[in-house]
Amino acid sequence: MADTDPGKALSQASNQFTNIVQDLFKIEVNIILRDNITAQKMPNPRHALLDIGKEYCKALEEMEIWRRHHRSRTRRETFLVEKDVFANMRQRMGYLTEEEAATQTIDASQQGRIVSPNVADELGGFDAFDVIRNWADSLLDDLEKESYLSPAQLAVLPRIKDNSDLIKGMYSAICLRDPVLNDPQQQTPSGNLAMRLAEMSEDDMTPNTVVEESKRICKALGKPEHAYDLTNEYTRSDLVNRAGIKPLPLRDSDLVMIRKVWELGTEVIAMQTIVQVDGDVITRLNPDYMNEEAYPRLHEYHNKGVNIALEHWSNLVNVAKELIIAAAKGISHRVHA
Template sequence: MANFLNKLATDLLRLEINTIIKDEILCVTANSYRRELFDLAEEYRAKLVEFNGTNYMYDVTAEDLLNEQFSQRTGGELGFSEIIEYCDKKIELFINTIEAAPDNQDLLRYAKECKIMASRIKTQSLRIIDVLELQKELYPDQEWAWNNDYPDHQIDKIADLPLEADQIAIIRKASEIGTQHVVLQTVVQVQGDITSYMTNRFLRHTEKEQRMMIEMHQESISTGIRMWQGLFKAIGSLASGVFNAVTKNTRSAAGRSAGAGGSMGVPTRASMRRQKEDK
C-alpha cells in the first residue's frame, strides 16, 4: 500500500491539459487493451503512409497500400518495431527536405509538421514496446501475457493483457492523442509553475475559432485543477487511514506481547517480593 501511495503521489506532481483538434469522434471504446494497441498501431500506420518522398500524400485508407508498406499488421512488439523503422526513414526524408528547400515556405512547413508527427509516433511506439518488454519479464513462461502480434481477426478471441495501472496509463495517453494535432497545452507543476504552449497550427485558425478553443482549454484547466485537488485530498485521507490502522495494530500487538510475557514467567515486581518473603 505504501508503494502504491508513493507512486500515485508522484504521478500527481504534474498536471497536463491538452486541447486537440480531431477530424471526427467515433465514441467507441476498445473492449480490451489488446484491441486498443492494435487500433493504435493501425492509426500510426495509416498516418505514416500519407508521407512519400515526392508528393507527401498517398491514399490514406488504401488497404493494399498498407499491406505494401507494412508486413506486420499487428499491435505487438513486432508491429510497433516495424513502425519505428518506418518512422526513422521518414524522419530522415523530412530532414533532407527541410535542408533542401529553405525558401519554399509551404513545403518547409509541411515537412516540419510531418517530421514532428513521425517523431511523436516513434516515441510513443518505443514506450509501448517498453510496456510489452516489462510484461515479458513479469510473465516469461506465459506468452499470452505479453505477445500481441496477432492479426485483427484473432485479437478479440484471446485473453486480455494483464497490465498494471501505470502501463495502462501509457497506452491510454497514446491512444487519446493518437495522430491528432495538439493546438494548446498547459502544464501545471505541484510547486506552482505553470507553462502554456501554443502551436503555429492554432495561429492559422480564424479569430472566432481561436476564441472557442481558448475558452474550451481554460474550462479544461479549471476542471483538471479541481479534480487534481480532490485526488490530493483523497490520497491524504487514505494515507492517514493506513497510518492509523498500522499504529493501532502495532499497539495491539505490543499489548498482546506484554500479556503473553507475564504468563510465560517473566518476573514482575509482585513475584519478586514474594520470592524475598519466602526466603
C-alpha cells in the same frame, strides 16, 4: 499469524501508492483538433493497443505516399503505390517472416528481425510497433521531409516514434516480470530470462533483446502462445473470437500511458498547458492555430479546461490521501492479526 508476509505487503502497497502520488505531481491539459468525434471510451488495453498501431500505420502510409510522390518528381524515381504499403516498408527495412527469409536473397547488413507472418494485422504487438518505430524514424531522418510533409505531419512523427518506444519498453518490462520466463527451476539449455540477460554484455543488448530472448524461451518450453500473451501478438479477430486470451499483466503506470497515447492518437495538439506541483506552469501554443478568426474561442476553451483541471486536482490529492490512510490501516491490521 497472517498468511501473507507483512513486509512484502507493505512494500507492494508503498510502490502502488508511490505511483499514484507521482501521477499527481502534475496536470496536463491539451486542446486537440479533430474532424470527427466518436465519443468512444477506451476499450480494454489489448484492443486499445491495436487501435493505436492501426492509427499510426495509417498516418505513416499517407506520409510514405507523399515521400514517394516527391521523389518521383525530384529524383525521377518510379512512383508506385503498393496495395500494402506497410508490408512493402517492412520488407525494405529488413523485417521478414520466416518464409520470406528462407526464400529471399537479402544483404546480411540489411537483415532485420524475423516477425510474425500476420504482423500487418497484429498492429498492437511488439513486432508491429518495432516496424512502426523505425518507419517513423526513417521519415524523421529524411532531410527532404519538409518538402512533402505538412506541419501537422511533421509534428506527429516524433510522437509516433517516441510512443512506439514507450510501448515496446512496456512489453519488455512485462517479460522481465513474468514468472514463467524467470522461473529459477526452468528447464531450458540456457536458463531463464534473468540468467540469459546476465550473461550478455552491454554491447550485445538492443531494445529488442528482452522480447527476443523471451520468445526463444517460450519456444524452447513448448509454450509459444505465452509469448503472444506477453507481447500482444494478436489480430482483432483473435481477440474477439478466441477464448482464453488473458488480460495483459499491466501496472497502473502502463494503463495511464496507454490511455494517454490512445486519446491523443495522431491528432493535432493546438494548445497544451502543464502545471507542476511546485508551481511551474508551461503553456505550449501551436502557431498554426492562433488565428482568432479561423479558430474563435480556442483560448477560452483552453483556459476553462485548465481551471476545471485545477479544481479537480485538489480533490484527487485528497482522495489519494484517504486511500493511503485506508491502506496503512489495513496493513497494520494484517500485521497484528
